[in-house]
Amino acid sequence: xxxxxxxxxxxxxxxxxxxxxxxxxxxxxxxxxxxxxxxxxxxxxxxxxxxxxxxxxxxxxxxxxxxxxxxxxxxxxxxxxxxxxxxxxxxxxxxxxxxxxxxxxxxxxxxxxxxxxxxxxxxxxxxxxxxxxxxxxxxxxxxxxxxxxxxxxxxxxxxxxxxxxxxxxxxx
Amino acid sequence: xxxxxxxxxxxxxxxxxxxxxxxxxxxxxxxxxxxxxxxxxxxxxxxxxxxxxxxxxxxxxxxxxxxxxxxxxxxxxxxxxxxxxxxxxxxxxxxxxxxxxxxx
Numbered sequence: 001x002x003x004x005x006x007x008x009x010x011x012x013x014x015x016x017x018x019x020x021x022x023x024x025x026x027x028x029x030x031x032x033x034x035x036x037x038x039x040x041x042x043x044x045x046x047x048x049x050x051x052x053x054x055x056x057x058x059x060x061x062x063x064x065x066x067x068x069x070x071x072x073x074x075x076x077x078x079x080x081x082x083x084x085x086x087x088x089x090x091x092x093x094x095x096x097x098x099x100x101x102x103x104x105x106x107x108x109x110x111x112x113x114x115x116x117x118x119x120x121x122x123x124x125x126x127x128x129x130x131x132x133x134x135x136x137x138x139x140x141x142x143x144x145x146x147x148x149x150x151x152x153x154x155x156x157x158x159x160x161x162x163x164x165x166x167x168x169x170x171x172x
Numbered sequence: 173x174x175x176x177x178x179x180x181x182x183x184x185x186x187x188x189x190x191x192x193x194x195x196x197x198x199x200x201x202x203x204x205x206x207x208x209x210x211x212x213x214x215x216x217x218x219x220x221x222x223x224x225x226x227x228x229x230x231x232x233x234x235x236x237x238x239x240x241x242x243x244x245x246x247x248x249x250x251x252x253x254x255x256x257x258x259x260x261x262x263x264x265x266x267x268x269x270x271x272x273x274x275x276x
Contacts, residue, residue, distance in 0.1 A: 008176040012184045019188050019211050023195025028204060035207045038188075042214050045184070049225050054238055058217075061242050066210060066249045073203055073253045077260045085267075087198050095197035099190040106186050115178065115227055122229035133232055134239075142236050149243050156247035163254040166261075 008048055015041030026084045028074055036067045053127050181222035188215035202256045202266040206249065213245045 015038050022034035039062045046055035123129060137143045174180075188211055195208035217238040224234025260266050 002175075005176055008180065012180070015184060016187055016191070019191045022211070023191055023199065023204070023208055028201065031204055031207060035210065038211065039214065042188075042218060045181070045218060046221060049181075049221055051221055051225070051235060054217075054221060054235055057239065057242055061246050062210070062214070065246060069249060069253055070203060070207065073256055076257060077203065077266050084199075084201055084204070087200070092198055095194050098197065099194040102193065103186060103190040107183070110179065110182055110186070117227055118230060120230035123232060125232055125235055130232065130235065134236065140231070140233075145236070145240060149240055153243065153247055156251050160250050160254040163251070163258050 004048070008045075011041050011044040011048060014038075015045065026086070028078055028082075028084055029071070032067065032071050032074060035070070036063060039063050039067065051125050053125065053130055178222055178226040181218060181226075185215040185218035185222070188212075188218070200268050202252075202259070202268060205268070206252050206256070210245065210249065213241060217241055 018034040018037035018041065022031045022038055025031050025034065039058065043055045043058040043063065046052075046058055133140055134142050134146055192208045192211035192215065195211065196205055199205050199208060220234040220238040220241070224232065228234065256266050259271055263271055265271070
């Protein structure tokens, strides 16, 4: 058993255990911190697969951005020390059952399926290759989706400002 | 304990997806529901990268898909948190059971 194997199992265990704790703990701030560890584990899996750029993006956007946003919104909307209300046991059981059945179905399909691997020459997922293809307009270019995502981000920016804007009191 | 490969990564991503689904079903607080959605989107990213690495290493389409998923997830989280804060202002609660009417 090589070091790479051990690292994979550790990262997978970190991701899954902290993901599970993030959806089950009753303290909302702890849930956010467990989510943070789960996202770090996923970034580690990307590093393990040697996709450095996407791992860096994962850390910058999720760990540095979205988690901080979630923690801010927790501070703005929750009283400190409050526990989340206990859920009905029936709902918990049925949710767990539904999730487990879906998981078993996908796993059964997965292990009966054999994937065909390719024999072509692999492309190095380096930043230079990614940049060239991302802004390319040729055969495999992603310039159009890039522009569409830019417009979407602009729309989200304006939408956030409009939604979160404090409206004037109606009786002023 | 075998050498990890595509099936191991798909196992991790499927498990994470259904952990997110479980959280989405059981949680009744909007912020924690948003966290479950983030877990689901991240499991999809693992899938894209794993397929790209093990089945189509001569292309980078999976990598671009996950970059776009990350960008859209960031936009979605920002808009969701704006909506949550607005809902908290009008209802003093972000529990979905207490936000039943559509108009505030």
